[in-house]
Amino acid sequence: MATEIEKKFLVTSDKFKRTKNKALFRQGYLSIDFERTVRVRSYDGQGFLTIKGKTRSCTREEFEYNIPVHEAERMLDKLCVRPIIEKIRYFLTYEGCKWIVDEFLGVNEGLITAEIELENEAQIFAKPEWVGNEITYDIRYFNSNLVENPYKSW
Amino acid sequence: MATEIEKKFLVTSDKFKRTKNKALFRQGYLSIDFERTVRVRSYDGQGFLTIKGKTRSCTREEFEYNIPVHEAERMLDKLCVRPIIEKIRYFLTYEGCKWIVDEFLGVNEGLITAEIELENEAQIFAKPEWVGNEITYDIRYFNSNLVENPYKSW
Numbered sequence: 001m002a003t004e005i006e007k008k009f010l011v012t013s014d015k016f017k018r019t020k021n022k023a024l025f026r027q028g029y030l031s032i033d034f035e036r037t038v039r040v041r042s043y044d045g046q047g048f049l050t051i052k053g054k055t056r057s058c059t060r061e062e063f064e065y066n067i068p069v070h071e072a073e074r075m076l077d078k079l080c081v082r083p084i085i086e087k088i089r090y091f092l093t094y095e096g097c098k099w100i101v102d103e104f105l106g107v108n109e110g111l112i113t114a115e116i117e118l119e120n121e122a123q124i125f126a127k128p129e130w131v132g133n134e135i136t137y138d139i140r141y142f143n144s145n146l147v148e149n150p151y152k153s154w
Numbered sequence: 155m156a157t158e159i160e161k162k163f164l165v166t167s168d169k170f171k172r173t174k175n176k177a178l179f180r181q182g183y184l185s186i187d188f189e190r191t192v193r194v195r196s197y198d199g200q201g202f203l204t205i206k207g208k209t210r211s212c213t214r215e216e217f218e219y220n221i222p223v224h225e226a227e228r229m230l231d232k233l234c235v236r237p238i239i240e241k242i243r244y245f246l247t248y249e250g251c252k253w254i255v256d257e258f259l260g261v262n263e264g265l266i267t268a269e270i271e272l273e274n275e276a277q278i279f280a281k282p283e284w285v286g287n288e289i290t291y292d293i294r295y296f297n298s299n300l301v302e303n304p305y306k307s308w
Contacts, residue, residue, distance in 0.1 A: 030192050030205060031185035036233045038184050038192050049203065049219065051184060053233050061232055063225050065203070071217050078215055079190045079207050 005121055008141065011112035012132040016101045021091040025102075026073070028080025032144045039144075040075045043089070047072025083107045083150065085143055095126040107150035113141060159275055162295065165266035166286040170255045175245040179256070180227075182234025186298045193298075194229045197243070201226025237261045237304065239297055249280040261304035267295060 023044045030038040039050040047069040053061035076084050083106065090101040097116055104111040114131050135141045140149065177198045184192040193204040201223040207215035230238050237260065244255040251270055258265040268285050289295045294303065 030190050031187070033185070035235075036184050049205075051229065051233065061228070063221075063229065065219055065221060067217075067219060074215070075205065075217065079205065081189075 005118045005123075006136070007116050007118065007134060008136045009114045009127075009134050010132040011101060011114050011130055013130045014112075015130045016090055016092060016099075016114070016128070019090050019092045022088055025087050025089050026076050026084055027143065028076045028084040029144055029147055030075070030080060032081060032147060037144050040072050040080055042069050042072040042076060045069055081147055083147060085146055092128075094128045097125050099128070104146070104151060107152050108146050109152060111141075111146075111151040159272045159277075160290070161270050161272065161288060162290045163268045163270075163281075163288050164286040165255060165268050165284055167284045168266075169284045170244055170246060170253075170268070170282070173244050173246045176242055179241050179243050180230050180238055181297065182230045182238040183298055183301055184229070184234060186235060186301060191298050194226050194234055196223050196226040196230060199223055235301055237301060239300055246282075248282045251279050253282070258300070258305060261306050262300050263306060265295075265300075265305040 025041060025043040027039055027041040030040060035054050037050075037052050039048075039052070041048045041050065047067040049065045049067050049072075051061075051063045085108065086105040087102045087108070088105070090103070092099045092101065099114055099116050101112065101114045104113075113135065114128075116125060118125065139145055140154075179195065179197040181193055181195040184194060189208050191204075191206050193202075193206070195202045195204065201221040203219045203221050203226070205215075205217045239262065240259040241256045241262070242259070244257070246253045246255065253268055253270050255266065255268045258267075267289065268282075270279060272279065293299055294308075
């Protein structure tokens with residue numbers, strides 16, 4: 001199994017908004033148990049169900065299924081743990097690397113994070129000027145935790 | 155939405171075993187929250203993921219997805235809440251009505267239940283001689299509860 005390495009940062013300005021490549025993401029959880037999360041997500045007219053196990057060393061069980069978007073929306077509206085996470089996701093490329101920026105809405109408004117996916121821990125990459133402190137290992141920023149403890153209540 | 159009515163009974167003898175129409179069912183839960191259950195099931199070379207909301211009057215939200223059986227087995231072995239439910243399900247017809255009988259294994263060995271699906275509450279049906287007391291509304295027999303409180307521990 002390939003191990004993906006992601007690094008996550010806070011975003012310090014809105015200069016990332018120059019991209020037009022963005023979509024509204026809605027996501028919620030049917031389980032936010034420590035041992036397993038079940039996530040429902042809708043964006044760009046598509047629905048997804050994603051099951052993740054707990055992280056053990058570098059690997060994590062993960063299963064993802066494409067589902068009808070109206071069923072994802074129904075689960076988000078009727079079944080998922082409150083509140084739902086809503087965010088605008090921006091897709092950018094900076095000096096050859098792909099970044100995704102999440103601008104949270106609703107109960108997490110004010111929070112903006114950026115993620116880059118690397119091939120290995122030692123990979124060198126350039127940080128855009130709007131990228132601030134690293135928060136990769138800070139559990140408060142895990143999306144599942146932003147349900148139970150939303151940013152606006154910090 | 156059509157409302158299905160199911161009635162569940164205890165089974166008092168093994169005379170139902172005359173059918174050859176049977177399959178091993180393995181099922182487990184990624185969530186057994188009161189508000190929502192997420193069930194993983196494998197049988198007959200197929201995998202399923204089923205999400206159910208809580209029952210409100212006669213209706214219940216329900217979503218089911220066919221998934222690769224090896225992924226269902228992996229979730230059953232690695233991710234689901236312990237223990238897993240294992241049972242042999244028998245499919246029978248008695249005087250024009252379809253019955254399913256579940257003979258539980260493992261931690262629920264000794265428990266055998268029978269279910270019939272009716273079109274309405276008033277429908278008349280014949281009970282086979284091996285069908286005993288009704289347990290439709292007895293929560294102890296809900297499969298999700300047989301995980302947390304298995305039959306052998308009663």
